[in-house]
Amino acid sequence: MMKKQAKVHKSELIDDLLDSVSPEEETKITRKMQLAAKLDEGLKAKGWKKKDLMKAMGQSNASMVTRWLSGTHNFTVDTLIDLERVLDVQLLDIEPPVPSVSFKLTPEIAHNLPPEMINELVNVMQNMMQTLTRKYKIQVNDKPEAKAS
Structure with missing residues (x-):
């Protein structure tokens, strides 16, 4: 038995x-x-129905979940972040914030230190910042500063 072939419909x-x-x-x-x-995919991975997502998102209207799944909804960033959290999926391709560290030798401390110790501290802090930046990919905000008074 031959299968019927779908008719191609043309519309201007x-x-x-x-x-x-x-x-x-x-x-x-x-x-x-x-x-x-x-x-x-996130719903299926969790074994959820639309109603489960509605509850997890604190929604009382099931039609909102239907809109989200329609492919036509214009999401807010807040909603996308909440959906990422409850479904454990990544929707936004944004790098997480880079932790930062600052080092500063205050004048109160530097005042009582000999100049050679201050220079050594500055060198140690610079090395530490380079290591942190390279090894842990963190951003170091300030260059170490210290001046002998």
């Missing part, structure tokens, strides 16, 4: 609409669909 109206979508708008549509797909 649909063709015109598709031709009118700018590349920028097409990118937005694609990204929204990708977000919806990631949300759906």
Whole structure:
């Protein structure tokens, strides 16, 4: 038995609409669909239904979850962050903040130290900052400063 082949439907109206979508708008549509797909994957990974996500997100309206999964919703950053947390998925491609460290030899301390000790402390702090930056990829805010009074 032969399978029926789907009929190809041509519509000038649909063709015109598709031709009118700018590349920028097409990118937005694609990204929204990708977000919806990631949300759906997160639901499946947790074995959740829409109702479970609704409760986890503190929503009382199930239609909001349906909108999120439609691929057409314009999310707020806050909502995306909350969805990442409850579904344990990454939706935003943003690097976490880099921890920072500052070193400063205050004048009160430096006042009672001999100049050669101050210079040695500055060298030690510079080496420590280089190690922290290289090994732990943290940002060091200040260059060590110390002046003998």
